[in-house]
Amino acid sequence: MTELRFRQIHLDYHIAGDIPELARDFDAEHFADTLARARVDSVTCFARDHYGYLYYDSPQFPERIHPHLLRRNLLAEQIAACHARDIRVPIYITVQWDHYTAMRHPEWCAYTQRGKILGTPPYEPGFYRYLCLNTPYRDWLKAHTREVLETLPVDGIFFDILWVKDCSCRYCRAGMVAQGLNPTDAAHRLTYARALMQEFTRDMTAFVRDFNADCSIYYNSGGIAPGYHAHLDAFTHQEFDVLPSASSGGYISFPVRARFDRTLGVDCMGMTGKFHRGWGDVHTLKNQPALEYECFQLLALNCKCSIGDQMHPLGALEPQTYDLIGNVYAQVAEKEAWCTGAVPLADIGVLSGEEFGAGRNSMVGAVRLLTECGQQFNILDSTSDFTPYNVLILPDRMPVDTALQAKLEAYTAAGGALLASFEAGMTPGKERFALPGLGLILRGDGPIAPDGKPARGRLFPTGWSDEEFSDYCEVDYADYLSPCPALARDLDLIEYAMYTKCVEVEAVDGAEVLAEVILPYYYRTWEHFCSHQQAPSSGQRDSAGIVAHGRHLYFAHAIFDLYADFAPRWIKLLFRNALPRVLPQPLLSFEGPSALETFVNLQSKEQRWVVHLLYYLPERRANKMEIIEDVLPIENIRLSLRKDHPFTSARLVPQGQILPFEERDGRIEFTIPRLCGHQMIELNWQ
Secondary structure, three states, X not given: OOOOOOEEEEEEOOOOOOOOXXXXXXXXXXXXXXXXXXXXXXXXXXXXXXXXXEOOOOOOOHHHEOOOEOOOOHHHHHHHHHHOOOOEOOEEEEOOEOHHHHHHXXXXXXXXXXOOEXXXXXXXXXXXXXXXXXXXXXXXXXXXXXXXXXXXXXOEEEEEEEOOOOOOOHHHHHHHHHOOOOOOOHHHHHHHHHHHHHHHHHHHHHHHHOOOOOOEEEEEEOOOEOOEOHHHHHOOOEEEEOOOOOOOOHHHHHHHHHHHHOOOOOOEEEEEEOOOOOOOOOOOOOOHHHHHHHHHHHHHOOOEEEEEEEOOOOOOOOHHHHHHHHHHHHHHHHHHHHOOOOEEOOOXXXXXXXXXXXXXXXXXXXXXXXXXXXXXXXXXXXXOOOOOOOEEEEOOOOOOOHHHXXXXXXXXXXXXXXXXXXXXXXXXXOOOEOOHHHOEEEOOOOOEOOOOOEOOOOOEEOOOOOHHHOOOEEOOOOOEEEEOHHHOOOOOOOOEEXXXXXOOEEEOOOOEEEEEEEEEOOOOOOOOOOOOOOOOEEEEEEEEEEEEEOOEEEEOOOHHHHHHHHOOHHHHHHHHHHHHHOOOOOOEEEEOXXXXXXEEEEEOOOOEEEEEEEOOOOEOOOOOOOEOOOOOOEEEEEEEEEOOOOOOEEEEEOOOOEOOOEEEOOEEEEEEEEEOOEEEEEEEOO
């Protein structure tokens, strides 16, 4: 397994063919010295960019060398100078985006089902036309890769842009027919595309290994996702490029991805950028607190750090950029001793519905809820080992087929607890609940929307075309939840709007109903409506809203979707208050603001736990992105951890300050006097 370095740079160099004097100002010694001063220990440099241009002296493809590259051995000079300073240099090779190739070989492009080239239309800017890996392009790519491997010292190869895209080119159509698939069926095309990605990555890795037995190999995206990672053996490690400032998910993107990737048994790296926004946002700088948060969160999530930059066409690194990066990486270097070889400790496994086409929204809600409640958890799929976890969460739309049912029943028979919500736990056809342990009887589909489909769990747009109302959202089929006193901590005993219709269930004998569903006067239609949104409560009790059965819990509403969309505090408190039914002794609990992020990691060789605390506040100061500009200190955070080892000392690291702690009821408790951004606490038992 490849062990990645902690402080990396991904140095983009996508330069149009009409920009002159490339690398005119490049000085290899100054280049490497700049990186070294910024505490960089690995930098990814370019062999071939998205335009299809080469940045090394290619005997085989001289026509591909950038037409204005003044230093034809640019990549070789970068590698030599960096190696002299013990800086690793993986080599970047683009795969599916190559403007030069797409323009000259349209027959190698991927095609939509309508027969159009997939990607950028001809009169729009961009090199985002996808090349198909099923065409003779693969042979050309291998020849180019072989030249790189034979003519340059190769620490690793970063193959970029490998997206699973269904393709209707003649090669793919023929391949699908040969396998008995129907090319006109979108599901068949996707199945074929996934299999093609797995075959390609394995084939290319075997090809690379013919020339280099040791280099790292990574395929950016590469089809690795929950339920789709059988070809992980083609990768030496995992990376994820989800710049929070450019991602639609913002700062939730890192933890959603990392909490799954870190379970795959290979080293992981997260990639952010120095850019204010995203890739190619040149001549901008990210606020230092934001870059600190992104890197420190990666460390807490057991990932190495990579910061993206783009070198100016003239070949000089921007000093201010590397002052910024150096300020952050100097702190990362101080923290590495408590991150090396660390693995996450987790009570809870959250099963991802992505492998079943359930989308990502419920995972976002689950990550937010669990993080704000201080829980330690990983994201899993149906192939994961469930045995390390005390609780498994099935969020909102997790179907259970016979194979998963058997696996979950074996897990619960061994003492594991389940927490399910909404349609999770149902058979794939939603006829019934597949898991008797949940203690539920399905009453039926519930109300039917005007489109003839069940209304449960759905939000209905208002239909207004006037710009004033374009973002107005009606919750036509909302109902209400009335919790019992056992769930009332920090809550008033009133009815709470749940914004969507729940699954209508009854509890079996022996199950306990912790909250009941209350109906509105009526569901909102053109014939019956009250005020601006949902009709008020009628007071009529309808079905079970939260059910406890043995050590299992069920929420009838899509609480994780709802939290992702609206973040109602009452949903968080209901979830938090019910959680002790399945997890009476969590690994960690805290007294502090809900924006505090907590992580517990194990360094077994050092015989210690390392607790990470993060307190940063991304703000929606801009319409399109979240901003972090200020770091606000907080004081007197009380932590309680389950005493799984005979702990002998606690101290703040890297500062070394000793923390007094108390032992009570099988737990240790202590107070952090002050937190400013990121703090690690070392708990030793040696």
